Amino acid sequence: MKKIMLLAAILPASVSAQTFDGFYVGAGFGTTDYSEDRYLDDNIAGAYSFDESSTTKLIAGYAINRIISIEAQYTNYGDIDVKPQLNTISDFTMEHSSFTLAANVGYTFDNGVRPFATAGLGSISLDNKSSRLSESDTGTAYRLGLGVDYAPPQFGGITVRAAYEADVYEVEVQKNYGFFRQTKTYTPTIGTFYLAASYTF
Numbered sequence: 250m251k252k253i254m255l256l257a258a259i260l261p262a263s264v265s266a267q268t269f270d271g272f273y274v275g276a277g278f279g280t281t282d283y284s285e286d287r288y289l290d291d292n293i294a295g296a297y298s299f300d301e302s303s304t305t306k307l308i309a310g311y312a313i314n315r316i317i318s319i320e321a322q323y324t325n326y327g328d329i330d331v332k333p334q335l336n337t338i339s340d341f342t343m344e345h346s347s348f349t350l351a352a353n354v355g356y357t358f359d360n361g362v363r364p365f366a367t368a369g370l371g372s373i374s375l376d377n378k379s380s381r382l383s384e385s386d387t388g389t390a391y392r393l394g395l396g397v398d399y400a401p402p403q404f405g406g407i408t409v410r411a412a413y414e415a416d417v418y419e420v421e422v423q424k425n426y427g428f429f430r431q432t433k434t435y436t437p438t439i440g441t442f443y444l445a446a447s448y449t450f
Contacts, residue, residue, distance in 0.1 A: 269312060269314055269315035269357050270311075270312050270313060270314060271311070271312055271449045271450055272309075272310070272311050272312075272449070272450045273308075273309070273310055273311075273312065273408065273447045273448060273449040273450070274308065274309045274447060274448060275307075275308040275309075275408070275410075275445050275446055275447025275448065276305070276306060276307055276308065276445060276446065276447075277304075277305070277306035277308065277410065277443040277444060277445025277446075278303065278304070278305055278306070278443060278444060278445075279303065279304045279306075279441040279442050279443025279444060280301070280303060280304065280441060280442055280443075281301040281302050281303060281304045281326045281327055281329070281439065281440075281441055282301065282415070282439070282440045282441060282442065283299070283301055283326075283329055283437070283438075283439050283440075284437060284438040284439075284440075285435075285437050289331065299329050299330060299331045299332065300329070300330045300332075301327075301329055302326070302327025302328045302329065302330075303327050304324060304325065304326050304327060304441035304443060305324075305325050305327075306322055306323065306324050306325075306441075306443060306445060307322065307323040308320065308321075308322050308445060308447055309321050309322075310353065312449065315356060315357035315363075316354065316355065316356055316357075317352065317353070317354055318352075318353040318354075318365075319350070319351075319352060319353070320350070320351050320352075320353045320367065320369075321348070321349070321350050321351075322347075322348070322349050322351070322371075322392075322414075323346070323347075323348050324346065324347045324348075324349070324414075324416070324441070325345075325346045326344070326345040326346065326347075326439050326441065327344070328342045328343070328344050329342065329343040329344070329345075330342055331343065340379065341377055341378060341379035342376075342377070342378045342379070343375065343376070343377055344375070344376040344378070345373060345374070345375055345416075345439050346373070346374050347371050347372065347373040347374070347390045347392075347416050348371050348372050349369050349370065349371030349372075349390055349392040349416065350369050350370065350371060351367040351368055351369025351370075351371075351392050351394075352367065352368055352369060353365050353366075353367050354366055354367075354368075355398070357398075357400075360401060361399055361400045361401035361402065361404070362397065362398075362399055363397065363398040363399070363400070364395075364396075364397050365395070365396055365397070365398060365412075366393075366394065366395050367392060367393065367394040367395075367396075367412075367414060368392065368393055368394075369391075369392040370389065370390065370391060370392065371389075371390045371392055371416070372387055372388070372389065372390060373387065373388055373389070373390035373416050373418045373439075374386070374387045375387070375388075375418075375420070386420075388418050388419060388420075389418065389419075390416040390417070390418050391416065391417040391418070392414060392415070392416055393414070393415055393417070394412055394413060394414030394415065395412065395413055395414075396410055396411060396412020396413065396414070397410070397411055397412070398410045400449070406448050406449045406450070407446060407447070407448055407449075408446065408447045408448075408449065409444070409445070409446050410443075410444065410445040410446070410447070411442075411443075411444055412442070412443060412445070413440060413441070413442045413443075414440060414441060414443070415438050415439065415440025415441075416438070416439055416440065417436060417437075417438050418436070418437065418439075419434055419435065419436055420434070420435045420436075420437060421433070421434050421435075422434075422435065
């Protein structure tokens, strides 16, 4: 009887000692999803196709409590190979990468499951490359995402994640029509469904 009472006294203490704060670092890998908002449709004569690549992520953050974390990410979306069908237009490659800082808001249940949403800002770089020219530009990225973390106590600080996150940005294209110039703004979205693992210190 004394042993049972001792275990009963220890158990609540161990449960209440569970913490939900700390620094974490991790990495992820996923597929790339690109929505061009007519950026390609309006600026490529004729039909075209494009092939998306894979995404890699580096993640670092701080969990304030079981609800709120602040998270920084570096995301490389890989190459998007664009192939116009007209022989007069060269194939070219678009490469996106971004650095973002976002609020990660969710709820960590006692079993380690944590659904969450992310929202934040950052910088995105777009490189267009073909056999004839290469051009680069940077702009503001608006980060949005949804996902689920899973970090049961038996994992010992390791968290696994499945999520979809996307960066929305603006591209300005200038066209000359004789005596006047027209500027049009597009709002493409590039995102990824990815799996990741991180370690909380």
